[in-house]
Amino acid sequence: xxAVRTAAVIGGGIAGPVAALALRKAGIDATVYxxxxxxxxxxxxxxxxxxxxxxxxxxxxxxxxxxxQPIQGMVMTDGRGKRIGEFGGIPGLPPSQxxxxxxxxxxxxxxxxxxxxxxxYGKRLVxxxxxxxxxxxxxxxxxxVSADILVGADGIRSVVRTxxxxxxxxxxxxxxxxxxxxxxxxxxGARSDAMYFAFGKHAFLGYxxxxxxxxxxxxxxxxxxxxxxxxxRATPSAEWMRILRxxxxxxxxxxxxxxxxxxxxxxxxxxxxxxxxxxxxxxxxMVLVGDSAHAPSPSSGQxxxxxxxxxxQLARCLRDLPDIGSAFAAFERxxxxxxxxxxxxxxxxxxQKSMGPVATTLMSLLMPIASRTFLKPxxxxxxxxxxxxxxxxxxxxG
Numbered sequence: 001x002x003a004v005r006t007a008a009v010i011g012g013g014i015a016g017p018v019a020a021l022a023l024r025k026a027g028i029d030a031t032v033y034x035x036x037x038x039x040x041x042x043x044x045x046x047x048x049x050x051x052x053x054x055x056x057x058x059x060x061x062x063x064x065x066x067x068x069q070p071i072q073g074m075v076m077t078d079g080r081g082k083r084i085g086e087f088g089g090i091p092g093l094p095p096s097q098x099x100x101x102x103x104x105x106x107x108x109x110x111x112x113x114x115x116x117x118x119x120x121y122g123k124r125l126v127x128x129x130x131x132x133x134x135x136x137x138x139x140x141x142x143x144x145v146s147a148d149i150l151v152g153a154d155g156i157r158s159v160v161r162t163x164x165x166x167x168x169x170x171x172x173x174x175x176x177x178x179x180x181x182x183x184x185x186x187x188x189g190a191r192s193d194a195m196y197f198a199f200g201k202h203a204f205l206g207y208x209x210x211x212x213x214x215x216x217x218x219x220x221x222x223x224x225x226x227x228x229x230x231x232x233r234a235t236p237s238a239e240w241m242r243i244l245r246x247x248x249x250x251x252x253x254x255x256x257x258x259x260x261x262x263x264x265x266x267x268x269x270x271x272x273x274x275x276x277x278x279x280x281x282x283x284x285x286m287v288l289v290g291d292s293a294h295a296p297s298p299s300s301g302q303x304x305x306x307x308x309x310x311x312x313q314l315a316r317c318l319r320d321l322p323d324i325g326s327a328f329a330a331f332e333r334x335x336x337x338x339x340x341x342x343x344x345x346x347x348x349x350x351x352q353k354s355m356g357p358v359a360t361t362l363m364s365l366l367m368p369i370a371s372r373t374f375l376k377p378x379x380x381x382x383x384x385x386x387x388x389x390x391x392x393x394x395x396x397x398g
Contacts, residue, residue, distance in 0.1 A: 004028055004318050004327075008137050008147040010125050010160055012036075014105055015290025015307035016153035017112040017119065021060035022315035023151075024117055025391075032117065033137070033145070035124035035154070039109065044101030045180045045267050046216060047298070048195075051093040052387040053305025056312050059391050062111050064104060068097025069211065072193040079200035081252030090385050096301070098195065098208065098216075104304065125159045128286060135285040149324060150286045151314070153307075156275055158292030165280040171273035173226035174297050174347075176204075178269030179244060180218035183207075185260035187215055187253045200251035203244070207257060217257050219244055220272065229270030237266040272297050274347060277340055282328035289314055294339035300346035302384065310335050312389050320395040333398045342384060 005028060009020045012034025020030035048071070049057070049064060057064065072095045076085035089095055112119065124140040128150055136146045152160025156171045190196060190209045198205040207217040221244065232240075241263045248254035275295035281288045290307035300306075314331045321327040 004148045004324060006030070006147040007149045007151055008033060008135070008145055009151045009153055010137065011153035011155060011158075011290075011292070012039075012109075012119050012121070013153070013155065014101075014108055014304055015155075015292075015311060016151075017108045017117065018057070018060060018062070018308050019151055019153050019289050019311035019314065020117045021062075021108075021112055021115065022311045023318065024115060025060060026315040026319035028148075028315070028318060030117060030151075031145075031147075032112070032119040033123040033125070033139070034119060034121050037122045039105075039121075044105070045178070045269055046098055046218065047101050047104065047304050048096050048098050048301040049104070049308075050096045050302060050305045050381075051090070051385045053302070053308050054094060054097065055388050056305065056308035059312050059389065060111070060308075061115070062108060064097055064099060064107055067103035067107055068099040069208070070095040070193055071098050071195050071208065073195075075194050075196045077196060077198045077252075079198065079251045079254075081198070084199075090382055093385055095193070096385075125154065128160075128163050130284045130286070148285065149318075152286065152288045152292045153290050153311075154292055156273055156291045156295040158288065160286060161278065161288055161292050164283040164286050164288065165278075168278055168280065169276045171275050171295065174272045174274055175222055175224070176220040176272045176297075177223045177227060177232060178218060178220055178272050178298060179240060180216070180267040180269065181261040181265045182210065183215045183217055183257040183261040184213075185215055185253070185256050186213070187257070190215070198251060198254060200248055200254055202247040203251075203254075205248060205251065205254045205257070207253070215257055217254075217261075219248070219254075219258075221247060223271070227271045229268070232270040233268050237268065238263040240268060241266055269298075274343060277343075281332045281336070285324060287314065287328050287331070294335070294343060296339075296343045296346040300342055302342050302346070306339050306342060309387070309389060310339070312391065316389070316391065317395050321397055326397050330395055330398055334395075338387070 007030040009016045009032045012032045016032045020032050023030040073088040126140050127138040129136045134146050135150045152158050161168045192209045195208045204220040245258045274297040281293050289310045313334050317327040317331040
């Protein structure tokens with residue numbers, strides 16, 4: 001049995017509370033420390049939780065059926081609205097669920113509170129000091145807290161990552177800026193259980209009908225200059241909508257969806273980022289989980305799912321292995337190859353979204369053939385979606 005009894009989890013988004021819940025299930029008393037002064041209710045756009053992520057969340061008692069919209073398949077179209085490919089779900093698996101990030105955050109936060117996992121707000125980490133018997137986290141407000149281990153679940157700009165390795169890579173810009181909104185328009189013939197991906201000449205558009213009416217959409221706009229979310233939001237939403245309407249002016253159904261969207265409803269995500277391979281996931285009593293260690297771009301559809309998987313696997317390793325070093329090493333062994341494969345696949349998807357008019361036209365010619373031959377759902381995402389963690393199986397040291 002591991003000697004770890006307490007954990008300080010840095011980051012109160014989604015990965016942090018899920019990690020704390022998994023640690024609690026493993027018999028470790030975990031407290032979440034969040035940098036912001038309050039909860040993130042109402043913050044963020046939409047995200048997808050794939051079957052593998054749904055399974056990981058269920059291990060810690062989280063069910064998102066009440067807040068998610070089941071997505072059974074994907075339909076790919078060109079900028080004229082012509083269908084160029086269609087992919088169903090994976091046989092034998094439940095559908096993915098698309099939802100607002102704020103709704104997932106609420107469900108996770110409520111589950112943590114229900115099980116007595118404390119979350120302390122206004123605790124921005126600035127440093128940590130390790131000792132033979134524990135680690136002490138130091139916060140910007142001058143307070144400190146000690147625990148057996150420190151878990152960095154503090155996102156793609158992780159402070160814990162730089163404490164573990166000051167030379168660790170930071171996020172890289174993908175060349176795309178993300179936007180989204182809910183349009184009053186409805187796309188004739190669009191199914192509510194499918195997500196549609198439209199490759200326009202100048203920008204990529206994803207959309208799906210919303211059961212309550214209207215159509216949710218997101219656009220990935222190629223943009224040479226990297227912009228943070230705050231920098232992107234410095235430009236008024238009306239100006240971004242003007243640019244987006246111009247880029248999608250000849251796209252079907254992009255033109256109609258954007259024209260039926262209110263400027264003030266535009267959700268500005270900012271520059272889409274991806275995290276290169278992080279050499280060191282742990283050091284001493286500190287370890288990374290979720291986007292702090294492995295952040296695929298939103299194009300992967302796996303960010304939340306990968307974070308949930310890693311949270312559960314970390315807790316299993318700490319539960320079963322006799323010392324912290326062997327537990328952290330086993331955790332990395334169980335996770336690194338898988339998450340880096342997902343990240344590499346997301347990078348390819350990003351390249352497809354910013355191909356330009358000529359390459360987009362070529363893809364629209366080749367995709368129908370590919371989707372009938374070698375591009376099958378099982379081959380594309382079966383290895384990702386079928387992954388399951390056996391919580392009861394003991395973890396062996398590598």
